[in-house]
Amino acid sequence: MRAVCVIGLGLIGGSVLRAARAAGRPAWGATASAEDAAAAGAGGYLVESTVDDALARAAAEDAIVVLAVPLPALAGVLGRVAKLAPDCLLTDVVSVKAPVVAEIGRRLPGARYAGGHPMAGAAASGWVAGSAGLFDRASWVVTLQPDTDLATWRVVAELALDCGARVVPTTAEEHDAAVARVSHLPHVLAAVLAATGAEGGPLALALAAGSFGDGTRVAGSRPELVLAMCEGNRDELLAALDDALGRLGVARGALASTGSLGATVRGGSDGRGALVRVKRGPRGRTKVGLAEPAAAERLIELGRRGGWIVGFDGDLALAELPEIPA
Amino acid sequence: MRAVCVIGLGLIGGSVLRAARAAGRPAWGATASAEDAAAAGAGGYLVESTVDDALARAAAEDAIVVLAVPLPALAGVLGRVAKLAPDCLLTDVVSVKAPVVAEIGRRLPGARYAGGHPMAGAAASGWVAGSAGLFDRASWVVTLQPDTDLATWRVVAELALDCGARVVPTTAEEHDAAVARVSHLPHVLAAVLAATGAEGGPLALALAAGSFGDGTRVAGSRPELVLAMCEGNRDELLAALDDALGRLGVARGALASTGSLGATVRGGSDGRGALVRVKRGPRGRTKVGLAEPAAAERLIELGRRGGWIVGFDGDLALAELPEIPA
Numbered sequence: 275m276r277a278v279c280v281i282g283l284g285l286i287g288g289s290v291l292r293a294a295r296a297a298g299r300p301a302w303g304a305t306a307s308a309e310d311a312a313a314a315g316a317g318g319y320l321v322e323s324t325v326d327d328a329l330a331r332a333a334a335e336d337a338i339v340v341l342a343v344p345l346p347a348l349a350g351v352l353g354r355v356a357k358l359a360p361d362c363l364l365t366d367v368v369s370v371k372a373p374v375v376a377e378i379g380r381r382l383p384g385a386r387y388a389g390g391h392p393m394a395g396a397a398a399s400g401w402v403a404g405s406a407g408l409f410d411r412a413s414w415v416v417t418l419q420p421d422t423d424l425a426t427w428r429v430v431a432e433l434a435l436d437c438g439a440r441v442v443p444t445t446a447e448e449h450d451a452a453v454a455r456v457s458h459l460p461h462v463l464a465a466v467l468a469a470t471g472a473e474g475g476p477l478a479l480a481l482a483a484g485s486f487g488d489g490t491r492v493a494g495s496r497p498e499l500v501l502a503m504c505e506g507n508r509d510e511l512l513a514a515l516d517d518a519l520g521r522l523g524v525a526r527g528a529l530a531s532t533g534s535l536g537a538t539v540r541g542g543s544d545g546r547g548a549l550v551r552v553k554r555g556p557r558g559r560t561k562v563g564l565a566e567p568a569a570a571e572r573l574i575e576l577g578r579r580g581g582w583i584v585g586f587d588g589d590l591a592l593a594e595l596p597e598i599p600a
Numbered sequence: 601m602r603a604v605c606v607i608g609l610g611l612i613g614g615s616v617l618r619a620a621r622a623a624g625r626p627a628w629g630a631t632a633s634a635e636d637a638a639a640a641g642a643g644g645y646l647v648e649s650t651v652d653d654a655l656a657r658a659a660a661e662d663a664i665v666v667l668a669v670p671l672p673a674l675a676g677v678l679g680r681v682a683k684l685a686p687d688c689l690l691t692d693v694v695s696v697k698a699p700v701v702a703e704i705g706r707r708l709p710g711a712r713y714a715g716g717h718p719m720a721g722a723a724a725s726g727w728v729a730g731s732a733g734l735f736d737r738a739s740w741v742v743t744l745q746p747d748t749d750l751a752t753w754r755v756v757a758e759l760a761l762d763c764g765a766r767v768v769p770t771t772a773e774e775h776d777a778a779v780a781r782v783s784h785l786p787h788v789l790a791a792v793l794a795a796t797g798a799e800g801g802p803l804a805l806a807l808a809a810g811s812f813g814d815g816t817r818v819a820g821s822r823p824e825l826v827l828a829m830c831e832g833n834r835d836e837l838l839a840a841l842d843d844a845l846g847r848l849g850v851a852r853g854a855l856a857s858t859g860s861l862g863a864t865v866r867g868g869s870d871g872r873g874a875l876v877r878v879k880r881g882p883r884g885r886t887k888v889g890l891a892e893p894a895a896a897e898r899l900i901e902l903g904r905r906g907g908w909i910v911g912f913d914g915d916l917a918l919a920e921l922p923e924i925p926a
Contacts, residue, residue, distance in 0.1 A: 305921045318656035384836035393809040413807050442806055449758045452804035456797045462861065463789050465868020466847045470840060472780045472871035476906025476922060479878040480768055481739050485786035490875060492811045493868035500865050508859055515852045517799060522848065534832055534902040535788065539826050542791020542819035546796035552805040558724045563899060580802025596802060 275299045275436075277337035279328050279362075282353055283310040283321070285396060286367045286371075287342025288404035291319055293437035296406040300335065304328035306347070310401040324345075325351060329358040338429060340390075341366035344499075345373060345506050352381040365430040369453065370506040371417055371446035388430040389417035389446055391453070392439055399496060407438065413582060414439035420571050424564050427573075431583060438443060440584055440594075444577035444583045447465045447473045454510035459518060461492050461500050462511075468493040552580045557594040601625045601762075602755060604664035604730045605688075606842050607677055609636040611722055612693045613668025614730035617645055619763035622732040626661065630654035632673070636727040643727075647810070651677060654686040664755060666716075667692035670825075671699060671832050678707040691716045691756040695773035696781065696832040697743055714756040715743035717779070718765055725822060733764065739908060740765035746897050750890050753899075757909060757917075765917055766910055766920075770903035780836035785844060787826050788837075789855050794819040878906045881921040891915045 277300035280291045288310065294301040302320035304327065305311050317537045322328035332339050332472040339362045343351050348368065355364065368374050371389045378387055396403050412531040414434035417429045431441045446451070468490040471478055492500075494522065504511055525538040561580070562572050573591065576583075581595030603626035606617045614636065615630065620627040628646035630653065631637050641647045648654035658665050665688045669677055675695065682691065690713040694700050697715045704713055720738040722729050740760035744753045757767045770778070794816040797804055818826075830837055853866040886907070888898050897915065902909075907921030 317701060365635065393807050395810060405651075411870050412809065415807065442803070444803060448637050448803060449807075450621050452807050455800040455804050456812040458807040459796060460793060460815040462848070462851055462864060463793055463815060463872075464811070465861075465864050466844050466851065467786060467789055468869075468871030468875065469847055469864075469867040470785060470844045470871075472874045474778050474781040474842060475904065476874075476878050477768070477770060477904050478773060478781050479875050480903075480906045480908060481719050481778050482782040482875055482879065483738065483742065484721060485790070486782040486875070488814045489786040489789060490816050490868070490872050494876070495869075496864075497865045497869050501861055504865070505855070505859055508855060512856055514796060514853065514890050515848070515855070518792050519848055519852060520844070521795055521858050522788070522841070522845055524839065525788055525792065526845060529831070529834060529841070530838055533831055534792075535827055536823075538791050539794075539823045539830070541795040542816070542823075543794075543823050545791075545794030545796075546816050546819040548798045548802075549794065549805050549808055549812070550820070570883040570901045577806075578801065578803050580806045582806060 276503070277301065277332070277335045277490050278340060279303065279337040280340045280342055281305070281325055281328060283307065283314050283401050283407035284342065285399045286392060287340065288314060288401040289406065290340055290342060290367065291436060292404060292406035293409060294316060294433065295319065296591060297436035299436065302328060302331065302593055304433040307400075312509060313401040316430065323464070323510075325354055326358055331352055333359040335528070336362065338363045338365065338433060344368075345370070345502055348374065348377055349381065352377055356382050361387070363426055363429050367392055367414075369457070369503045371449050372569050373506055373513065374390045375446050379385045382486050386423065386426040388422065388427045389415070390430055390434065391415040391422070392411035392434070392437070397494060399499065412439045413442045415442045415444060417575060418443055418570050420574065423438040428564065428586065432586065433488055435583070435585060439600050442577050442582045443573035445574060450507055451510045451513070454507050454514040456513045458504045458507055462493070462515065463518065464490050484580040536587035551598055552596050556597045558597050560595060562591040562593060563589055564591055603627065603658070604666060604759065605629065605658035605663040606666045606668055607631070607651055607654060608668035609633065609640050609727050610668065611725045611729045612718060613666065614640060614727040615732065615734040615873060616666055616668060618730060618732035619735060620759065621645070623762035623925065625762065626663075628654060628657065632727075639727040651680055652684060652800060655680055658688050662688065664689045664691065664759060666822065666906055667694065670694075671696070674700060674703055675707065678703055679887045682708050686711070687703045689752055689755050689758070691742070693723065695719055695783070696828045699773050699832055701772050712749065712752040714748070714753045715741070715759065716756055717741040717775065718760070718763070719783070725825065735760070736764040738765045739768045741770060741775050743775055744769055744896050744899060748896050750786055750895060754890065758912065761909070762910060766908035768903050768908045769899035771900055776833055776836045777839070780840040782831050784830045784833055785840045786819070786839045787830060788841065789844065790816050790819040793811055829902070839874040877924055878922050882923045884923050886919045886921060888917040888919060889915055
């Protein structure tokens with residue numbers, strides 16, 4: 275089993291280190307946070323003193339390097355990777371993919387890289403908030419392009435599977451558009467709802483129950499993390515915001531003119547129903563032969579249909595996909 | 601202890617009947633739903649064959665009558681109350697208060713009435729979804745006006761306290777404005793988010809995690825219940841929608857022009873912080889003497905400050921209110 279070197283030991287990176295070791299892999303990490311380093315070390319995990327030390331070891335042991343630092347810190351870390359571990363397989367767990375791909379193109383143009391994004395999180399942050407089970411049954415995007423080397427993609431996908439996740443194959447572009455709708459837009463709407471509710475004063479907040487509590491939960495996240503994620507996906511988030519603004523305006527207009535919210539509420543009910551079908555509905559099984567022609571395109575199409583990979587058998591990727599697509 | 605007659609045995613009415621009996625009160629109900637009637641009867645609760653029978657018994661036993669029917673059914677039931685139990689104390693657990701107050705003004709102009717709204721719910725509906733504990737530590741609005749007879753208000757408040765709730769005193773108008781922001785707007789935003797996410801197709805839904813799941817949860821409610829609630833509060837909901845549309849437009853404009861969502865995200869974080877302070881933060885104690893001049897106004901002001909009543913001691917209403925208002 276290939277060794278794993280995790281740079282950045284916050285919630286996600288720290289959970290990757292734990293899950294990789296729990297899967298039996300040699301695994302170590304490094305972080306610029308003295309607090310995370312101390313906590314990981316106290317937990318019995320191998321933490322190198324510096325990022326350089328961790329990367330040198332990765333080069334020596336041919337480890338896969340997992341970049342788990344915030345986007346603003348990525349360029350600096352990539353500079354060290356280019357110097358110390360340029361031939362290592364590389365992935366990341368940063369949310370938005372386009373800026374990561376661009377940065378890698380600038381600093382490590384020949385890198386054997388497949389982008390990653392585990393769709394899991396928690397309200398708290400830092401090493402202490404993580405766990406080896408954070409990714410159990412979570413969707414974990416591993417990006418590819420029609421011309422991607424599937425050998426690298428597979429190594430990254432196997433790490434995600436070892437961490438307990440389901441691997442969703444898709445392109446960086448389609449990933450960024452999708453997460454704008456299901457991850458970044460929810461944060462903006464939660465912020466708008468929280469502010470609009472608070473404008474009602476203490477009486478309104480005292481009356482708030484489940485619908486307001488659920489709808490504003492992620493507004494309690496650390497603002498700097500939300501901003502890095504949302505602002506890093508500006509173009510796709512603008513498109514999602516325009517879609518939401520249009521729908522909200524239609525709702526407003528219908529309520530004002532006809533008194534009815536029927537189309538809005540039924541559209542929302544249909545959307546929620548589609549979510550439940552895709553995430554928890556019945557799934558059929560299929561296989562994708564990685565050595566076959568157009569295998570990458572077939573994987574991308576699988577992801578587009580809501581499919582995910584649950585394992586490998588020789589050259590075959592074993593997949594599940596919704597029986598009734600949304 | 602005053603007897604309780606509950607008309608309508610769905611989620612809320614059925615839970616009131618259970619909680620009232622659990623508190624040791626004589627309690628019975630009636631419902632137009634054969635299914636709910638059968639389930640309540642099978643559970644050992646006293647269910648009269650008809651609404652008329654239940655109301656006649658209420659008149660004979662001087663019970664408090666709790667109207668727990670959907671808004672469209674209210675006028676018909678009020679006609680029966682006017683005929684069979686016109687002198688009974690009256691409350692309701694319908695969401696929006698203005699149409700209920702108007703209907704009572706038309707059909708029972710002299711009624712001893714205080715409106716109610718327990719801020720509790722569940723995804724499922726009907727008798728089977730209810731429980732005696734549904735209102736534990738929930739906010740339960742009992743409405744009053746500056747000139748309200750506090751004797752009636754207190755009887756209704758005592759029923760709410762017996763059901764395990766905290767009583768929030770406020771006017772019908774302020775209630776409707778508050779729930780537009782914290783109960784009806786969340787349903788519209790959840791519907792918009794669910795539809796915008798589903799527009800991203802099965803890939804987007806497969807990547808949805810906590811933020812999308814939480815933000816769309818109430819979009820899974822029964823559309824007809826959501827519509828009755830939201831459309832019944834049209835004017836106040838329009839004001840809340842305009843506030844939300846303005847804030848969302850500002851977010852869109854800032855992201856497009858400056859690339860920053862800082863004001864939006866920090867405003868949402870502040871709003872969520874205010875919610876947590878009001879609902880779970882430290883509270884001081886105070887008392888309101890019900891026999892004192894301007895007692896109703898003092899109760900209304902208490903509610904406006906996020907306060908709620910937790911009990912009575914003689915003529916005193918014992919209250920808690922946030923130490924640090926939102």
